[in-house]
Amino acid sequence: EVQLVESGGGLIQPGGSLRLSCAASGFSVSSNYMNWVRQAPGKGLEWISLIYSGGNTYYADSVKGRFTFSRDNSKDTLYLQMNSLRAEDTAVYYCARRGDGGRAMDVWGKGTTVTVSS
């Protein structure tokens, strides 16, 4: 079964760091374009980062320079290293696969919640 499972969320103080993980099963992360998308409480969806199969990464301006997207191909696991966290980073964080059809995100994890608060 094709599946993504996020972990690593929690409560963190402003200025702190957190690393999220996303474990894939049923497919290889190295062969796919993978995304992180977040959703602040009561708000819409916000794309934050993409990693291409070749390893290049792209970031939304809101997280550029603070977040780093990486992967471990041997474990089929993605990571989102989040530094200098701010209250506005509070959200549910989803990893999602970009499918072959129409560049849409066809597989999503259930999400992990990050709360940035003192």
Added chain:
Amino acid sequence: DIQMTQSPSSVSASVGDRVTITCRASQGISSWLAWYQQKPGKAPKLLIYAASSLQSGVPSRFSGSGSGTDFTLTISSLQPEDFATYYCQQANSLPPTFGGGTKVEIK
């Protein structure tokens, strides 16, 4: 960045109704548009990709149309399980951007 504008932001409808949601891009995106359904506390689910292609397993009452800047998601006969929030997303260029969402509520 390409801005995606959805309308309406919410709609009240009854089971069996035909519901139409529109999405407008701030510049042309060809057919690089997807639609997602999200229920409370759940992850988004892909419904439509490439503007009009139905994702596998999605009921045929969902359909998408449009190209360029104007797109439509139609639910031909609303079912109880369709009450949710719907988002469009452009996949033409980075960064991918989402519309603000349309909440479909029970009338």
